[in-house]
Amino acid sequence: MKQILLVAGVDYEFSGVDFRSLADNRRKLLDRKNTKHDDLRFITMDVRAGQVEVREITFPGGKRTESVTTTTPFTAVDRTSYTTAGGHTRFKPGQYTVMSITDVYAKVRDIGATDPGSLVELSIFSHGWMGGPILVNSTDDRQIEITVPVPGGTPIVVTVPVNGTLRDPDDKDARPRLDFIAPTMDAAALKQFKDAFASDGFAWLWGCAFPRVIHHTLWAMEGSKAYKSSGVGDDTVLDMPAVTAEDVDFLEQILAPKLGAFPSRTSISVKFKYLKWAFCVANQACYAFALATAAGVDVRAAALGTYAEYDTAGDRLMNVYSGFTAHFTFYKNYLGFTFDPEGRRYAVYKAAGLSCPSP
Incomplete structure (x- = not known):
């Protein structure tokens, strides 16, 4: 059975964007395109709702059947999950039961362990930057606040530093320099992560990458x-x-x-x-490159210096703004990038890597 993992982040500005709807639209599109009637399992991880939906579409005897199971293993996110200071909205620390990018990685590794080679697409719908998907807009401040109860008194908040390559436990968003090395992923975990993907599988980061x-x-x-x-x-x-x-x-x-x-x-x-070398090296530092290297699959993502926008018709997904034609041409003609086959103007970060010969 082919598996598709869809992830929906949170519109942390609460400006009306519904990433779950975009993930559902992707599922519906792939379902419509399944003219060969392959058995499909869609796993949708909805960060805002804290839900995981598993939808299986099979064709026993040539007849379509569909089953859906939904669980809520994570805490939902709403406006009270955020604080605003200086005009910036940030995810509050200490919300450990909210879904994290590490939970997405765990789901991929689970597929790699139990059904290797079956993951044909990992799509993450969210806001984004060159550092990767912004699932909730959390902060990697390299410290954790621990509340210590005091019998008969006011609890004490103790700040503990996060050292080395440990991820900040308060942080839910992607971090390319930490996510694909120990302790987040040791060699065995990284192998499971890679093993999940089909030989023609890929990942798609639908958000922006606009430094x-x-x-x-x-x-x-x-x-x-x-x-x-x-x-x-x-x-x-x-x-x-x-x-x-x-x-x-x-x-x-x-x-x-x-x-x-x-x-x-x-x-x-x-x-x-x-x-050329400077822009190439910058792209080697982005999350899309790190994910392509770690997963061993091509990753479709906005090239650095471009941003995504929402479809206003058709499939109602996302696309990279068409006004970056000169940037697209530079990336194609001078850095060797190709672009996604669906015509949405996302660059393809190759599993084989991005060569940046030193001048």
């Missing part, structure tokens, strides 16, 4: 008089008078060991090979 500084630096590069959509030589010097100080800081973080500090924060000139 504004990467978008703007790409734009400044694409606006250089020496830049072309294809055929720019590695040693071509690009003058970039449209950069901001933040753009220069971003490039300098990566390129300083090779080029030193840039003399200006308002205009720079740099060989194209260094720009």
Whole structure:
């Protein structure tokens, strides 16, 4: 039986986005496309509701049957789960029974242990950033608050640091530098994680990956008089008078060991090979790349510097905003990216990796 794992995050701004509806729309689309009548198991993990739905569609004797079971093993999330300070809405600490990205990983590993090679799609519908899906908008502050009861008195809150590669227990969101190494996943757990996926399986991260500084630096590069959509030589010097100080800081973080500090924060000139390498290295640092490497499957995700929006017609899923044409072209022609076969403009982070030869 083919399995599809759908994850619905929380719209933590409570602005009207229903990620569960998007996950359900994906299920309905894949069901309609199942013209070969393969037996399917859809597992939907709904973070906001705290629910896990298992829907099995089978065709005994050629007749379609459908069964649904729903459990609520996690605590639901609502507005009271959040605090707002300085205009930012953050998930409150200490909510340990709310669904986490680690619970998603556990479900994948369970498939790898009990029915390896059956997971054909892992789709996560949520807000996102280059660090991965934002299931609840929690904080990895590397500390945990423990409430100690005091008989006859006021409980004491003790703050304990989280050290090394341990995940912050308060944190529910993806963390690419912690999630695929011990103790979150040791070698045995990582093998189960990989074993879950079918040979043609893939993962899809439907949210944004929009570090504004990467978008703007790409734009400044694409606006250089020496830049072309294809055929720019590695040693071509690009003058970039449209950069901001933040753009220069971003490039300098990566390129300083090779080029030193840039003399200006308002205009720079740099060989194209260094720009290509900087954007390539940035993409190697994102969650989509880490997931592709860990799972051994292709991952469809918004390329860095682009964001997703909601379909207004048709399948009612998500797509990457079409106005990033120049970015798409750069990623395709200079970094070798392909894009999703459904035409939604998501980049494909290959299981084979992303090669970034040092200039």
